[in-house]
Amino acid sequence: MELPESEQIYSPQAIVVVVNVLSKKYKHDRPGRFSPSAMGECPRRIVFGYAGAPQEAPDLDNQEMMDHGSWGHLKWQAEGLTMGYMKEAEVWVHNKELRCGGSMDATLEDGSNFELKTAGHYVYQRVVGVEGWPKYENLLQDATYQLLADLDMSSIVYENRSSGQFHVYRIHRDAQIEHEVIARLTTYGKFADDLQLPTLRPILAR
Numbered sequence: 658m659e660l661p662e663s664e665q666i667y668s669p670q671a672i673v674v675v676v677n678v679l680s681k682k683y684k685h686d687r688p689g690r691f692s693p694s695a696m697g698e699c700p701r702r703i704v705f706g707y708a709g710a711p712q713e714a715p716d717l718d719n720q721e722m723m724d725h726g727s728w729g730h731l732k733w734q735a736e737g738l739t740m741g742y743m744k745e746a747e748v749w750v751h752n753k754e755l756r757c758g759g760s761m762d763a764t765l766e767d768g769s770n771f772e773l774k775t776a777g778h779y780v781y782q783r784v785v786g787v788e789g790w791p792k793y794e795n796l797l798q799d800a801t802y803q804l805l806a807d808l809d810m811s812s813i814v815y816e817n818r819s820s821g822q823f824h825v826y827r828i829h830r831d832a833q834i835e836h837e838v839i840a841r842l843t844t845y846g847k848f849a850d851d852l853q854l855p856t857l858r859p860i861l862a863r
Contacts, residue, residue, distance in 0.1 A: 671738040674746045675731055683747040683760055690751070691845055693759040693801035696838065697794020700855035704848050707756070726775040729816060733773050734763055742766050750805040755842045756849075761802050770802050770811035781817040785824045791815070797841075800834040 667675075677683060688709030695703050737743030743763040751758030763771040774795055776784065784792060791799075791813045799811050809830045816823040848855060 666739075667735050668739040671735040674738060675735055678731060678734075678747065683749070685749065685758065685760070689756070690759075691755070691757045691842055693757065693798050693805070696797040696801050696841065697792075700841075700845065700848075701857060703845055704854055707845065707849050726773075729775045729818070730762060730773050733771075733814070733816075737763055737765075737771070743771065744768075748806075750802060752805050755805075755839070756846055757801065757805060757842055759802070759805075761806065765812060767810070768808070770799065770806065770808050772799055772802070772811060772813045773816060774813065775816050775818050778817060778819040781815055781819075781822070781824075784815055791826050791828070796828070796831075796834055797838060799828055800831060801838050801842075803830050804835055804838060 687706050689707065691703060691707055695706060734743065734746040738746060742765060744766055746763045748761040748764050749758065750761060761770050762773050765771050772795070774791075784790075795813055799813055802808070803811060811828045813826045813828055814823055815826075844855075
């Protein structure tokens with residue numbers, strides 16, 4: 658990012674990854690597996706996803722936000738692969754027994770996981786400036802990838818969509834969160850086997 662524009666030439670590996678991402682070659686069917694990226698979401702939504710239930714199309718505002726995140730991932734992956742601090746991008750990991758699988762954003766040169774989270778200004782300020790630690794749902798996702806890939810370390814990067822500022826959190830493998838991940842996946846699997854759904858959570862008035 659600090660090089661002059663004329664010197665920002667991406668490597669062949671990076672270009673192949675970008676083309677493959679845009680061609681949807683890294684996409685895997687959601688039915689029949691629990692996704693690490695959904696670990697902090699509503700349990701009913703997770704079980705519905707496992708069953709392959711139809712999804713509503715996102716509204717235009719959400720789609721714009723998701724598109725920004727997708728291009729942000731490509732930017733980081735292309736740079737990381739070119740500069741060498743990433744070894745691979747869109748790294749698929751899966752555990753048949755837990756029925757869980759997904760694509761890590763990248764594997765870094767030290768073998769650790771890389772996860773990018775693009776955030777609006779106020780979310781970024783809260784996570785980085787106030788809390789000083791990743792959101793719990795992001796830690797759940799990261800712990801799931803560490804479990805599936807048997808990794809001891811990760812980098813979770815938060816990027817401010819408004820300014821381009823970013824902050825890196827280095828995350829050690831945490832047995833407590835990992836146990837929570839396994840317990841959740843086991844529970845989701847039981848619901849799926851019994852053809853049942855988790856209880857609908859009530860909406861609390863603010």
